[in-house]
Amino acid sequence: MLRVVYLDIVSVEDSYGSPSYQKLPLVVERGFGAKVWDNAGREYIDYLASYGVAFLGHSNPSVVDAVREQASKLMSCHGSLYTPVRSELLERLASIAPRGLTRVYLSNSGAEAVEVAIKLARRYTRKKKIVSMKGGYHGKTFGALSATWNPRYKEAFEPLVPGFVFAEYGDPESLRSCVDGETAGVIVEPVQGESGVIIPPSDYLREVREVCDAAGVLMIADEIQTGLGRTGKMWACEHAGVTPDILLVGKVLGGGLPLSATVARGDIGASLMKGEHTSTYAGNPLVCAAGKAAIEYITSHDVCGEAAKKGGKLLSELTTLAQTKKSVRSVRGLGLMIALELKIDVRNPLLSALSRGLIMGYSGRTILRLLPPVVTDESEMSKAVELIDSVLQ
Numbered sequence: 001m002l003r004v005v006y007l008d009i010v011s012v013e014d015s016y017g018s019p020s021y022q023k024l025p026l027v028v029e030r031g032f033g034a035k036v037w038d039n040a041g042r043e044y045i046d047y048l049a050s051y052g053v054a055f056l057g058h059s060n061p062s063v064v065d066a067v068r069e070q071a072s073k074l075m076s077c078h079g080s081l082y083t084p085v086r087s088e089l090l091e092r093l094a095s096i097a098p099r100g101l102t103r104v105y106l107s108n109s110g111a112e113a114v115e116v117a118i119k120l121a122r123r124y125t126r127k128k129k130i131v132s133m134k135g136g137y138h139g140k141t142f143g144a145l146s147a148t149w150n151p152r153y154k155e156a157f158e159p160l161v162p163g164f165v166f167a168e169y170g171d172p173e174s175l176r177s178c179v180d181g182e183t184a185g186v187i188v189e190p191v192q193g194e195s196g197v198i199i200p201p202s203d204y205l206r207e208v209r210e211v212c213d214a215a216g217v218l219m220i221a222d223e224i225q226t227g228l229g230r231t232g233k234m235w236a237c238e239h240a241g242v243t244p245d246i247l248l249v250g251k252v253l254g255g256g257l258p259l260s261a262t263v264a265r266g267d268i269g270a271s272l273m274k275g276e277h278t279s280t281y282a283g284n285p286l287v288c289a290a291g292k293a294a295i296e297y298i299t300s301h302d303v304c305g306e307a308a309k310k311g312g313k314l315l316s317e318l319t320t321l322a323q324t325k326k327s328v329r330s331v332r333g334l335g336l337m338i339a340l341e342l343k344i345d346v347r348n349p350l351l352s353a354l355s356r357g358l359i360m361g362y363s364g365r366t367i368l369r370l371l372p373p374v375v376t377d378e379s380e381m382s383k384a385v386e387l388i389d390s391v392l393q
């Protein structure tokens with residue numbers, strides 16, 4: 001009976017849904033904390049956590065309560081009117097943003113936050129060119145896709161937005177050679193997530209800042225994956241002591257609901273004219289309530305400290321484990337953003353871990369990727385390491 005239900009769900013999604021997702025064979029029915037349960041009641045440790053969205057735990061009770069209360073009060077309010085919960089979210093986000101970044105544009109997805117950043121950079125500087133990084137990932141709408149490196153995502157849809165060039169990630173000289181008098185902005189991930197947790201040299205972001213300052217171009221930090229505590233600091237840029245001109249945040253921000261933001265230096269953020277960027281759902285009260293609760297949870301639970309501590313423990317245990325495994329090339333991570341690069345195809349270990357109760361992600365053919373929720377506990381971490389050990393035998 002359960003098998004029939006499973007097949008029904010899968011065949012309906014496969015028949016009517018987007019064929020563009022690389023699906024895993026799992027029907028998720030509910031989630032709590034770092035765990036989800038399938039429709040047969042089987043439990044899984046979720047260390048992919050909706051590609052980092054469920055960092056504060058699935059159905060985080062503070063977020064659930066806030067959403068429930070807001071849903072019974074007001075669920076829609078266009079940005080052309082004012083509403084208390086939106087102003088509270090804006091205030092809270094501005095208060096945790098790097099110093100000087102005071103103007104917040106709310107959006108519904110990471111890619112849209114990138115679109116806003118591109119528009120702001122062009123509007124403010126009145127220049128056209130955007131420098132992005134090889135290996136960078138910024139989303140799949142046309143502007144964001146133009147800033148994304150992987151040709152596999154792009155080629156079928158050309159022509160994309162003109163004016164984008166790519167520098168070598170981690171190499172300030174390469175960046176310097178790409179920036180010129182026509183450059184509006186440089187967009188960079190502090191750690192490249194989708195490329196497989198690529199951590200640049202420790203002084204790299206500071207050098208990016210210097211190149212931008214010297215050329216008078218805007219530094220856009222895409223912290224959609226790294227932001228809000230994931231790497232052990234509120235913003236990954238803090239590891240390098242750098243403040244960007246525009247900061248992008250998404251995923252964790254909505255506590256599970258679709259919310260992102262482009263947070264800009266006051267003068268840059270004020271540069272758009274009336275009507276130049278609006279969106280019907282942006283700043284929706286329900287999502288704002290979730291975002292406000294998420295930020296309150298982050299600031300009142302030492303989420304950054306927990307991510308640093310738990311991430312450090314997981315990284316060290318996986319590093320020790322890797323020393324006994326011929327199939328592992330390297331292990332790397334920052335906070336709760338961890339990758340195991342294998343010498344073999346990830347498909348079998350990934351599916352085998354899934355069948356034993358551990359959900360992980362991947363990058364390309366050889367990188368296993370972990371984005372564990374910060375609420376994960378000791379026993380889940382030990383079990384996850386044990387399962388990774390067993391599937392890499």
Ligand SMILES: Cc1ncc(COP(=O)(O)O)c(C=O)c1O
Binds near residue numbers: 111114139194
């Ligand atoms: C660094 C970064 N930027 C942008 C995006 C795009 O976000 P979304 O998928 O919400 O459009 C992602 C998504 O993984 C990301 O990791």
